Amino acid sequence: MAETSLRKRQARVYLKIARRQLGMAEALLEKGFYEGAVFHCYHAFEAACSAGIADKSEKVSLRHRAKFNQFRRLYPTLPFATEFANLLAELYPKRERALYADIEYGEVTDPTLEYEAGDARQILVRTKGLVAQIGDLLES
């Protein structure tokens, strides 16, 4: 019983983290840091996922594939499963593409040019929708 109660509290904290990550994404988007906005959207998504797992009183896996599959196993009939999977498939490869500048053959790669406002805004809107749906699921 004590552990269940702790997991429920953990779920609420993860949900809070997800919402704060969205706030960070929004702030960065407004300042023109589009790659940062996408990065924080991914982390909002992942934190919301962790909230869903903790709410079912399970320990949250640390590895990405294990964690997302844990969520998938716990919510097999998720009403927004398609959007969850599609957004994950889009955010996951994009999450770190803005973090590294490599030097090769006298050139510096500049991944901060990777994203434009429209791309980042669309991702933010979708991630906000998904975090809200997971929040509703947990708080209903």
Next chain:
Amino acid sequence: MKQERRILSAKAPGPDLDMPAKEPVLSKVEGRMPEQDDQALQEGQRALDTAITRLKERYNGGILSVVLFGSFARGKRDYDDIDLLIVTANSLASVHDMTRKLAEEVFGPLFWEYGALFSPLVYDESQFDRLRDFLPLFREIKNEGILLYGRDIFAETPG
């Protein structure tokens, strides 16, 4: 129990096979994929097989090359995701639009079906030609990549 190497069946002629034969650079699937004793690798392989089939069905002619690289290509059992380099025809869509389309039409559904996470790196042909000698990751892919579909893009001289 050893799983048949189903990826072999996914290797199919891509577009532009009329091009003159060039010295191959990328490894072919044969001899490179590890024996699939591990359940996680088998699941990943099934997902990959389906991914290639769907890519061929949906974007026939639009996708020039698909190359597998990263930890899954090296047969690591604790792989997190399946890394793919996808080079598209220039006219297909912007890279971001293409990444989104691929997520919605191929890789998203595959997560819900198989639990497989894909990390596709999508470039159109002109971007790839411009960046091929500058991105260190491309050097890694050139050395370790496994051509799953289409042309051996590393064997070609940029136009």
